[in-house]
Amino acid sequence: MATAVLTTLDPQSRAASRGMSDLSIRNLFIIPTIVFLIVFNIFPLLYSLGYSFTDFRASSSAPANFVGLQNYRDLLADPFIWNNFTITAKYVIVSVVGQVIVGFGVALLLNRDIPFKGLLTTLLLLPMMLSMAVVGLFWKLLYDPSFGIINYALGLGTFEWLSNPNMALYAVALTDIWMWSPFVMLLSLAGLSAVPKHLYEAAAIDRAGSFYTFFRITLPLVAPILMIAIIFRTMEAFKTFDLAYILTSQPTTEVISIRLYKMAFQEWQTGMSCALAYIVLIMVLAITNIYVKYLNKVKER
Amino acid sequence: MRKKLIGMAGGLALALASSTSVLAQELTIFWAEWDPANYLQELVNEYEAETGVQVTVETTPWSDFQTKTFTELNAKGSAYDMVVGDSQWLGAASEAGHYVDLTEFFNKHNLGEVMAPATVKYYAEYPSSSGKYWAIPAEGDAVGWSYRKDWFEDPAEMEAFKAKYGYDLAVPATWAQMRDIAEFFHRPDQGRYGIAIYTDNSYDGLVMGVENAIFSYGGELGNYETYEVDGIINSEQNIAALEMYRELYGFTPPGWAKTFFVENNQAITENLAAMSMNYFAFFPALTNEASNPNAKVTGFFANPAGPDGHQFAALGGQGISVISYSENQEESMKFLEWFIKDDVQKRWAELGGYTASAAVLESEEFQNATPYNKAFYETMFKVKDFWATPEYAELLIQMNQRIYPYITGGEGTAKDALDSLATDWNATFKKYNRVQ
Numbered sequence: 140m141a142t143a144v145l146t147t148l149d150p151q152s153r154a155a156s157r158g159m160s161d162l163s164i165r166n167l168f169i170i171p172t173i174v175f176l177i178v179f180n181i182f183p184l185l186y187s188l189g190y191s192f193t194d195f196r197a198s199s200s201a202p203a204n205f206v207g208l209q210n211y212r213d214l215l216a217d218p219f220i221w222n223n224f225t226i227t228a229k230y231v232i233v234s235v236v237g238q239v240i241v242g243f244g245v246a247l248l249l250n251r252d253i254p255f256k257g258l259l260t261t262l263l264l265l266p267m268m269l270s271m272a273v274v275g276l277f278w279k280l281l282y283d284p285s286f287g288i289i290n291y292a293l294g295l296g297t298f299e300w301l302s303n304p305n306m307a308l309y310a311v312a313l314t315d316i317w318m319w320s321p322f323v324m325l326l327s328l329a330g331l332s333a334v335p336k337h338l339y340e341a342a343a344i345d346r347a348g349s350f351y352t353f354f355r356i357t358l359p360l361v362a363p364i365l366m367i368a369i370i371f372r373t374m375e376a377f378k379t380f381d382l383a384y385i386l387t388s389q390p391t392t393e394v395i396s397i398r399l400y401k402m403a404f405q406e407w408q409t410g411m412s413c414a415l416a417y418i419v420l421i422m423v424l425a426i427t428n429i430y431v432k433y434l435n436k437v438k439e440r
Numbered sequence: 441m442r443k444k445l446i447g448m449a450g451g452l453a454l455a456l457a458s459s460t461s462v463l464a465q466e467l468t469i470f471w472a473e474w475d476p477a478n479y480l481q482e483l484v485n486e487y488e489a490e491t492g493v494q495v496t497v498e499t500t501p502w503s504d505f506q507t508k509t510f511t512e513l514n515a516k517g518s519a520y521d522m523v524v525g526d527s528q529w530l531g532a533a534s535e536a537g538h539y540v541d542l543t544e545f546f547n548k549h550n551l552g553e554v555m556a557p558a559t560v561k562y563y564a565e566y567p568s569s570s571g572k573y574w575a576i577p578a579e580g581d582a583v584g585w586s587y588r589k590d591w592f593e594d595p596a597e598m599e600a601f602k603a604k605y606g607y608d609l610a611v612p613a614t615w616a617q618m619r620d621i622a623e624f625f626h627r628p629d630q631g632r633y634g635i636a637i638y639t640d641n642s643y644d645g646l647v648m649g650v651e652n653a654i655f656s657y658g659g660e661l662g663n664y665e666t667y668e669v670d671g672i673i674n675s676e677q678n679i680a681a682l683e684m685y686r687e688l689y690g691f692t693p694p695g696w697a698k699t700f701f702v703e704n705n706q707a708i709t710e711n712l713a714a715m716s717m718n719y720f721a722f723f724p725a726l727t728n729e730a731s732n733p734n735a736k737v738t739g740f741f742a743n744p745a746g747p748d749g750h751q752f753a754a755l756g757g758q759g760i761s762v763i764s765y766s767e768n769q770e771e772s773m774k775f776l777e778w779f780i781k782d783d784v785q786k787r788w789a790e791l792g793g794y795t796a797s798a799a800v801l802e803s804e805e806f807q808n809a810t811p812y813n814k815a816f817y818e819t820m821f822k823v824k825d826f827w828a829t830p831e832y833a834e835l836l837i838q839m840n841q842r843i844y845p846y847i848t849g850g851e852g853t854a855k856d857a858l859d860s861l862a863t864d865w866n867a868t869f870k871k872y873n874r875v876q
Contacts, residue, residue, distance in 0.1 A: 199535065199536045283695060302694075304851075407510065
């Protein structure tokens with residue numbers, strides 16, 4: 140394959156006339172990308188791994204001391220950190236499940252011949268095109284107990300969405316569902332429109348009920364693409380920061396990335412925060428791997 | 441050819457020399473984005489008119505002021521020549537070598553006496569009582585209170601209040617009276633609430649608010665010289681103060697769980713609360729009819745006393761420091777020499793800045809200039825501050841973690857919260873070898 144590519148350089152081309160070989164052209168395109176990747180991704184990744192074993196503080200001129208696994212031990216023994224992880228898990232579950240239900244539901248509704256389908260789909264996609272910070276700021280106004288439109292519309296009086304510690308996380312998740320359901324909807328719609336029509340026709344001939352058709356035809360065929368949407372959304376929800384940070388400061392909404400931000404840029408515990416970032420990275424990798432394994436299994440079917 | 445080369449080299453040298461001298465004529469001061477920074481820009485424009493040195497006040501929103509400053513300092517960047525930094529940064533910035541030692545400058549100009557004593561102690565000196573100075577007190581500030589004069593002076597309200605509590609409705613002299621007044625005006629069915637307090641736990645808002653209660657109740661956060669906290673942060677006085685703060689939270693407008701200076705001014709401008717806690721620096725907006733429709737009926741008072749007559753307030757405000765990595769340190773020192781002059785400090789106050797100069801603060805002219813200057817003057821001589829150790833941010837976050845759930849969610853008791861905080865702080869001081 141490589142030689143096939145290498146031999147396609149046209150001897151009459153300008154590149155060839157300048158004495159450039161196909162190999163040098165390949166290098167010209169690939170090397171900068173690799174250098175960029177190494178400098179901005181791989182190097183910081185390894186460097187921060189090194190820092191995670193030290194007591195380094197970026198705010199101080201004191202040299203970093205090697206402390207072994209102390210940072211990891213301290214973090215994993217800290218009840219506040221475990222609480223942050225529990226909150227994050229809760230948030231991920233509520234938010235992703237909500238997005239899948241709403242997104243897939245709307246996709247099912249749109250997957251039929253209705254007037255203005257294109258316009259409707261485009262309008263429904265608007266929330267995910269907005270900036271997270273902007274969404275956070277205006278949902279804060281919508282949730283306001285004194286003048287917010289949500290309480291007014293639902294007749295909830297002065298219900299406290301964001302300052303009630305038991306409600307705040309759900310309020311943040313609700314905003315996330317509003318913002319990202321369109322993403323799940325878009326992918327589901329792509330999956331739904333790829334389901335061969337003749338399968339439905341066959342089911343209809345066999346007098347299969349709509350419940351049966353959905354679980355035996357629609358869902359299995361859309362599952363792989365839906366899984367991809369779920370993987371993306373889970374990873375994003377796990378790393379969520381902006382919405383929760385802007386909307387409320389309840390301890391019950393302090394997801395792990397907010398704690399990480401505070402540790403790294405307010406307390407300047409650089410070594411410790413590198414260790415926490417690694418713990419988060421490992422968790423995200425583990426969860427994604429489970430999903431990918433499941434996705435492959437679904438595809439095999 | 442050779443002549444030509446020499447000529448070119450000479451020209452280049454001249455160009456370089458002149459460009460560095462042009463650079464030295466520009467100074468950049470970094471501060472947070474708020475009205476006093478605009479006043480400072482107006483003041484330094486006068487410096488430019490006098491000396492030809494252009495001074496720019498660069499700002500960033502409060503929420504990233506700390507992060508942005510320390511990111512620049514940690515990178516040893518020379519983007520800023522001076523910073524008007526928070527008082528609690530002194531330890532972190534001086535120990536890491538980010539600030540230029542101003543002790544000599546301080547002593548030469550006798551600033552220990554020229555500036556109000558509390559401002560010298562908290563904005564300039566680190567470690568506590570060491571005689572080493574790292575900043576020049578620039579913007580004095582403390583927490584005070586604004587209130588609705590029309591609500592307080594309404595005859596029907598006054599009568600009803602007296603009937604209920606047995607004393608006259610007036611500006612509260614104690615926290616207990618403040619609690620009564622907050623309860624009295626708390627009428628959710630009318631969309632009116634008793635009081636607005638700080639509750640934002642993302643930086644120092646909530647802690648500053650609680651400090652007002654703690655200090656006036658006669659409590660302390662700890663011993664700033666020995667780092668002892670047991671029995672101090674969780675003292676009887678502090679427990680009572682925290683309970684009072686929690687009680688006041690019950691009289692705040694709905695959703696009052698992430699509020700700081702913006703929301704607390706809104707409480708007055710939007711007719712939400714009878715009394716509102718805020719830094720004096722935000723009071724000019726309340727006397728301005730363009731930003732406060734209730735400007736004519738807004739009054740001000742200093743932080744009330746606690747049960748034993750102690751009366752203190754949480755310190756805000758900042759000192760101006762020279763950054764070690766600045767390429768214009770000499771020029772910056774010249775600017776500071778100009779800044780501390782009596783007439784400049786007076787002009788600073790006229791423009792709206794809160795001078796720390798004792799002479800200006802004590803002058804009749806200053807005290808009568810605005811409805812709140814007198815309360816400010818009284819407050820600036822009885823202020824206390826948070827820890828200024830390099831690990832202050834950890835202490836701050838731990839305090840937020842412990843007291844926020846109690847105050848806004850009613851979780852546990854004040855004693856539990858403060859006992860746990862004492863444990864956290866002890867562990868932190870141990871970690872940094874401040875105590876054995």
